[in-house]
Amino acid sequence: MSYTELTVWTRGIIMDKEGRDIVNSVAAAGRLEGKFAQAMENYVDNPDRTNAPTRKYCRLSESAIENELTYENEQPNIVVLVEQTMVKGWDYMRGMPPGGTLVINTHYTPEYMIRFVPGAERLAQMVCVDAAHIAHHKWLYYRLGELGLDRLSTEGAAERSTAIAPDIAAPLIAAVVKSTGIVKIESIEPMIANKTAFRAALDQLHVMPLGQAVA
Amino acid sequence: MTTALAQKKKVRINGCVASAQAAKYADVDVITAYPIRPYTATMIALAQMVANGELDAEYIVADSEHSQLSIAHGASSSGARVFTGSSGVGVQFAYELYSPISGTRMPVQMMIADRTLDPPGDFGSEHTDALSTRDMGWLMGWACDAQEAFDNHLLGYRIGEDRRVLLPQMVCQDGFFVSHITTDVELPDTGQVREFLPDYKHPYPLDPRRPVSHGPQIMPEQGPPLQLERARAMEGAVPVIEQAHEEFARIFGRRYDPWIEEYMTGDAEVVFFLQGAHGVTARYAIQHMRQRGAKVGLVRLKTIRPYPTDRVKDVLGRFAVVGVIETNLGLGSVSSGGVLYAEACAALYESAQRPLVVSFMAGMGGEAIVLKEFYWMTQKMLEAKKRGKIEKRTHWVGFED
Numbered sequence: 001m002s003y004t005e006l007t008v009w010t011r012g013i014i015m016d017k018e019g020r021d022i023v024n025s026v027a028a029a030g031r032l033e034g035k036f037a038q039a040m041e042n043y044v045d046n047p048d049r050t051n052a053p054t055r056k057y058c059r060l061s062e063s064a065i066e067n068e069l070t071y072e073n074e075q076p077n078i079v080v081l082v083e084q085t086m087v088k089g090w091d092y093m094r095g096m097p098p099g100g101t102l103v104i105n106t107h108y109t110p111e112y113m114i115r116f117v118p119g120a121e122r123l124a125q126m127v128c129v130d131a132a133h134i135a136h137h138k139w140l141y142y143r144l145g146e147l148g149l150d151r152l153s154t155e156g157a158a159e160r161s162t163a164i165a166p167d168i169a170a171p172l173i174a175a176v177v178k179s180t181g182i183v184k185i186e187s188i189e190p191m192i193a194n195k196t197a198f199r200a201a202l203d204q205l206h207v208m209p210l211g212q213a214v215a
Numbered sequence: 216m217t218t219a220l221a222q223k224k225k226v227r228i229n230g231c232v233a234s235a236q237a238a239k240y241a242d243v244d245v246i247t248a249y250p251i252r253p254y255t256a257t258m259i260a261l262a263q264m265v266a267n268g269e270l271d272a273e274y275i276v277a278d279s280e281h282s283q284l285s286i287a288h289g290a291s292s293s294g295a296r297v298f299t300g301s302s303g304v305g306v307q308f309a310y311e312l313y314s315p316i317s318g319t320r321m322p323v324q325m326m327i328a329d330r331t332l333d334p335p336g337d338f339g340s341e342h343t344d345a346l347s348t349r350d351m352g353w354l355m356g357w358a359c360d361a362q363e364a365f366d367n368h369l370l371g372y373r374i375g376e377d378r379r380v381l382l383p384q385m386v387c388q389d390g391f392f393v394s395h396i397t398t399d400v401e402l403p404d405t406g407q408v409r410e411f412l413p414d415y416k417h418p419y420p421l422d423p424r425r426p427v428s429h430g431p432q433i434m435p436e437q438g439p440p441l442q443l444e445r446a447r448a449m450e451g452a453v454p455v456i457e458q459a460h461e462e463f464a465r466i467f468g469r470r471y472d473p474w475i476e477e478y479m480t481g482d483a484e485v486v487f488f489l490q491g492a493h494g495v496t497a498r499y500a501i502q503h504m505r506q507r508g509a510k511v512g513l514v515r516l517k518t519i520r521p522y523p524t525d526r527v528k529d530v531l532g533r534f535a536v537v538g539v540i541e542t543n544l545g546l547g548s549v550s551s552g553g554v555l556y557a558e559a560c561a562a563l564y565e566s567a568q569r570p571l572v573v574s575f576m577a578g579m580g581g582e583a584i585v586l587k588e589f590y591w592m593t594q595k596m597l598e599a600k601k602r603g604k605i606e607k608r609t610h611w612v613g614f615e616d
Contacts, residue, residue, distance in 0.1 A: 024227070024397065027227070027397065028227055031227070031399065038396060038397070040229070040395060040396045041395065043339075043391045043395055044253075044259065044337075044338060047255075055605075062501065063601060066496070066499040066586060067390075067583075067585070067586075068396065068493060068495060068496070069392045069396075069493070069496055069583045069584075070583045070585065071391065092456060098547075129302055138551045142257055142442065155231070155252075155253075155255060155256035155259060155395070156228075157232055157235070157256035157257070157259040157260040157263075158259045158260050158262065158263035182286060
């Protein structure tokens with residue numbers, strides 16, 4: 001793939017940093033591999049509100065990214081849903097060219113989830129990963145600081161925790177990287193805070209191959 | 216005041232954070248803040264730096280932009296290095312303060328991340344917010360990416376605080392296009408910054424031990440010399456700006472022309488003339504148009520105050536057609552479009568070779584100007600060249616065939 005778009009759909013405040021960590025780490029790994037890379041948030045989804053859908057974008061390219069200043073990923077090759085109920089109600093498949101990959105954080109199987117996916121015929125594969133379970137995600141008050149929840153982090157300007165992917169983002173990054181090869185595992189792994197969850201997820205993906213060849 | 220030491224390093228940050236980093240490297244003494252997107256991200260980043268002890272500065276959150284700039288003015292009068300910023304209508308609400316700050320010759324630095332005014336009031340970038348203050352005696356220019364934004368902040372302090380200048384600076388960047396896209400930025404070694412930007416010392420700070428007056432009530436006959444002084448400071452900034460860019464290149468290894476960036480203009484017949492981030496897409500469009508045989512180039516204005524009149528005259532005079540991409544609103548102006556057109560034409564008036572000049576209203580509301588719009592504008596310029604005459608002064612891109 002000479003030009004790849006990755007779009008992450010997440011929930012404002014509670015999973016915002018984790019969504020951002022996915023695009024930022026993939027872009028940073030792409031840079032390490034000598035690619036042109038860009039990461040950004042959807043400009044009008046911010047400032048985020050608790051639970052509101054927010055989108056994060058990453059673009060990787062072998063050549064200069066000429067659409068650098070456009071606001072949205074118009075043709076996402078890879079879409080990630082950080083929270084499973086987002087599978088209904090939003091057209092996250094819009095613009096996906098044939099051969100795409102959909103990654104969902106869910107304890108359900110791809111065979112169950114696929115019925116909710118609009119335009120699934122464009123997919124080459126659907127990947128389910130139980131990121132919350134693998135990362136031992138628990139909403140405990142005293143853990144909020146180490147989890148993704150961060151009310152200061154809107155706009156991506158200041159984050160209390162400088163750790164990248166301390167929680168559910170780690171298995172999701174593993175799912176994206178292993179199923180698509182967008183960047184190499186060895187380029188991205190050193191950045192990930194929760195390496196245990198990252199490595200565990202590599203062996204716990206539920207991958208459902210579909211009609212299209214991977215683009 | 217001290218700042219945590221840092222070695223030269225590459226980081227991945229957006230334009231807003233690059234501005235906050237620049238304020239940290241400049242070791243500012245006072246930060247005055249009031250939130251408005253997209254500037255908010257800069258304010259948040261600075262708050263965190265102060266909270267973490269990375270930056271030792273007074274951080275004052277005002278009750279409005281008017282107070283924010285008033286506090287900045289007061290702090291600067293006491294001899295502090297001051298950093299502030301705003302966007303869109305926030306820039307407008309502080310308008311009263313722009314003339315007093317330059318009139319008392321206080322080198323306050325203000326980061327502007329452009330946002331449309333109301334209407335449409337969306338988060339996107341139009342340059343009208345800052346450009347509407349362009350004649351208030353502030354040094355002003357636009358960056359096209361986060362690295363240039365970072366560099367412009369250091370350059371701004373160095374130029375504005377020079378005793379031959381002593382003027383405030385608006386360091387502008389496009390909202391979203393620069394402010395909210397994460398890219399590579401090289402942060403310098405603090406030793407380099409100290410060499411480039413010495414400690415700030417205002418010659419006449421407010422100090423009870425050495426009483427001076429700033430901005431007292433005066434008689435009408437005292438007005439003209441005061442205004443002449445301020446005009447001379449702006450003119451006097453020209454050599455200081457050039458020297459500062461030379462020093463910057465020597466110390467940091469990045470060389471910028473302080474006034475104008477030219478891209479593929481060597482044999483160009485028609486050129487775009489613009490400010491800010493759209494220059495990035497313009498370069499790609501030019502590469503493609505040239506493959507199709509169009510001799511098109513880009514002239515990017517880097518500093519609009521002081522206006523590089525002679526440079527603009529000499530540079531733009533080399534081409535057959537100039538297409539001004541405004542990204543600002545000048546309702547009822549000379550071209551009935553934006554405000555860049557009139558000054559480009561005025562600079563060219565003394566030229567023996569005057570190109571055809573046409574104004575393009577593009578990127579309004581902060582819309583990205585996409586490649587095919589650059590192709591369309593190139594076509595309009597090539598047609599004007601062939602015809603020897605412009606079709607009309609102002610085209611609204613996207614509303615015409």
